[in-house]
Amino acid sequence: MKPNPETLSSKPNLKPNMNTKTKSPAMKNSFSFIVRMARNSDLDDIMKIENICFGIEAFHRRQFRYALGASRAVFLVAETMGEKTIAGYALGYIRRGVKKSGKSAERTGAKNARLYSIAVSPTFQGMSLGAKLLSAIEAEFAAKKCARVFLEVHENNVAAATLYESRGYRQRGYKKSYYHDGGAAKKYVRSI
Numbered sequence: 001m002k003p004n005p006e007t008l009s010s011k012p013n014l015k016p017n018m019n020t021k022t023k024s025p026a027m028k029n030s031f032s033f034i035v036r037m038a039r040n041s042d043l044d045d046i047m048k049i050e051n052i053c054f055g056i057e058a059f060h061r062r063q064f065r066y067a068l069g070a071s072r073a074v075f076l077v078a079e080t081m082g083e084k085t086i087a088g089y090a091l092g093y094i095r096r097g098v099k100k101s102g103k104s105a106e107r108t109g110a111k112n113a114r115l116y117s118i119a120v121s122p123t124f125q126g127m128s129l130g131a132k133l134l135s136a137i138e139a140e141f142a143a144k145k146c147a148r149v150f151l152e153v154h155e156n157n158v159a160a161a162t163l164y165e166s167r168g169y170r171q172r173g174y175k176k177s178y179y180h181d182g183g184a185a186k187k188y189v190r191s192i
């Protein structure tokens with residue numbers, strides 16, 4: 001059976017070293033990136049980034065493969081100019097809004113997006129690539145008429161929370177024991 005991405009939670013970054021900015025200004029400026037739609041041939045590189053960034057919390061290959069064929073998915077990669085090294089990815093899904101009234105739930109015309117995961121290879125972190133991928137996926141969501149973007153972040157993931165907060169995301173909730181390590185999720189939303 002195909003995995004159902006709606007049941008996946010967005011993931012914590014459990015690697016403590018990734019919460020510290022270490023890139024020198026010279027290194028920061030030494031790469032240019034393009035962002036494009038992900039393809040099947042990117043899967044190996046995406047999995048490498050995924051496993052390094054998330055360890056046991058990593059999505060499975062089949063979940064990414066499913067996303068590549070899902071019409072509601074927006075799946076982007078960033079690659080370096082020249083060498084064409086896959087340096088990061090962003091994955092989100094679009095869904096119709098649901099308005100609940102009493103026991104009934106009715107689909108509304110409004111569409112929302114959920115950012116499932118964004119990750120940058122450690123080699124390329126601190127070079128504004130996370131921000132670039134976030135802007136790019138937001139632009140895709142906006143082009144597909146989404147009104148808001150929702151996401152969750154592990155309470156200890158300082159780098160990701162700082163990225164989202166600096167880009168206009170506001171915390172709107174907190175889910176206790178959301179992640180496998182027992183950590184809580186901070187829930188964020190942004191209108192686009």
Ligand SMILES: CC(C)(COP(=O)(O)OP(=O)(O)OC[C@H]1O[C@@H](n2cnc3c(N)ncnc32)[C@H](O)[C@@H]1OP(=O)(O)O)[C@@H](O)C(=O)NCCC(=O)NCCS
Nearest residue numbers: 013019020119120125126127128129130131159160162163
């Ligand atoms: C979170 C992540 C995607 C950020 O990507 P990045 O390319 O390193 O980030 P950028 O260089 O684009 O930084 C953009 C902003 O994020 C924040 N930020 C990034 N790294 C940070 C860090 N280590 N500490 C604090 N803030 C940080 C800053 O606000 C930064 O803006 P600034 O450069 O103007 O100060 C990256 O650290 C990553 O892949 N982490 C592992 C996977 C992960 O945790 N994904 C998120 C799951 S919810």
